[in-house]
Amino acid sequence: MSNLSKLEFVALDISGNNYPSWAFDTKTHLEAMSLGETIIDGNKTSLQEKAKAMAFLRFHLHEDLKRENSTVEDPLELWKNIQERFDHLKLVLLSKTRYKWVHLRLRDHKTVSEYNSAFLRITSELKLCGEKITDEDMLEKTFSTFHASNMLLSQQYRERKFTKYSELISCLLVAEQNNKLLLQNHQARPVGASPLPEANAANYQSGRGRGRGRGRGRGRSNTWQRESQNSKSSGGESSRQNTGRPPRGRTSESQNNICYKCGMSNHWSRTCHTPKL
Structure with missing residues (x-):
């Protein structure tokens, strides 16, 4: 046991x-x-x-x-x-399975694999109920249920004189996979479109890099200007310390803080509000 x-x-x-x-x-x-x-x-x-x-x-x-x-x-x-x-349940099952067989069509399935699974399941149930299903019946069932737009294709498969259903379904599965591959290649680069040259692709990437660099440079420049303006309001000495750019040709602290426009100290001439003479 x-x-x-x-x-x-x-x-x-x-x-x-x-x-x-x-x-x-x-x-x-x-x-x-x-x-x-x-x-x-x-x-x-x-x-x-x-x-x-x-x-x-x-x-x-x-x-x-x-x-x-x-x-x-x-x-x-x-x-x-x-x-x-x-x-007696075989007769009940046979009646239901015959109905499925009559309404089974290749064009009602999205893929050949789905059709093949449903087809083999139905034929197996028919055989279990004592119904005799030959390869000729299976081939004719498949040929006659092609989509109307594939009538020429159906005729071409008929002319190949298949003797076994397994041979036909193997051929259909291979053709389906090849069609998927062709469609993927077409979608990757449609007809008439040329591939991007390698040199242009490199320039495009480097151009994008320069663009990003300029963006970062502008960001730093704006930040420096804001810091410079804030430092100017607190006096010339702190301004020179923050910017690190003292006026050329001047050495004394008093001279560095004198405005060239009005003669006053503690601000620069470019920030002076005195009108030009």
Whole structure:
């Protein structure tokens, strides 16, 4: 039983909604365990093999289904009981899946991958319900559901004489990826546009750098002017200390503070309000 507990397909639900897939998984695993004959009429399997198959079947049943068949000891009898109860659900599922098949169209999906996933899911459900789906049916379904604007493309694919659906879908997926790449290249540089020369790109970058430098220079100049004006209001000595630019040709402090326009001290001529003569 340690090996049975490692199996990971979903147990049969009390509603029977997953009966088709459960029946397929159960048969497959019984065959892999060499116990497939235990659910076939007229089998001559040993009691030990029947016990193993019985344990496996009950392990993958809903608890309510286990209780309903608690007195059944033969795996073939249990298998038939389950079939009698849920086999009609295949007809219900088949009707729903046929409806999906009829309305499945390639043009209704954004990508080929999305269409392929939906297509394979529907065909798998049809096969589980006993419907026979051939590669010819799958190819015709795909060709006939191309978008109207791709009628010529559909005809070109028909002329390639595909015999398997997998070959067609592989070709469509590659074509879709190539189209995406072409579109990305076009958006990166449209038709007629020329790439930016490397020399111009370098000059453009250096020009931007000079622009930023000038901006910073102007900022420092404005700051210096404000500091200079503030320092002038506090006297000539502090002005010279802040600016570091004493008048040329003057050495004495009194001469440095004399206004050349009015002859007064403690201010400069450029800040003097005395009108020119």
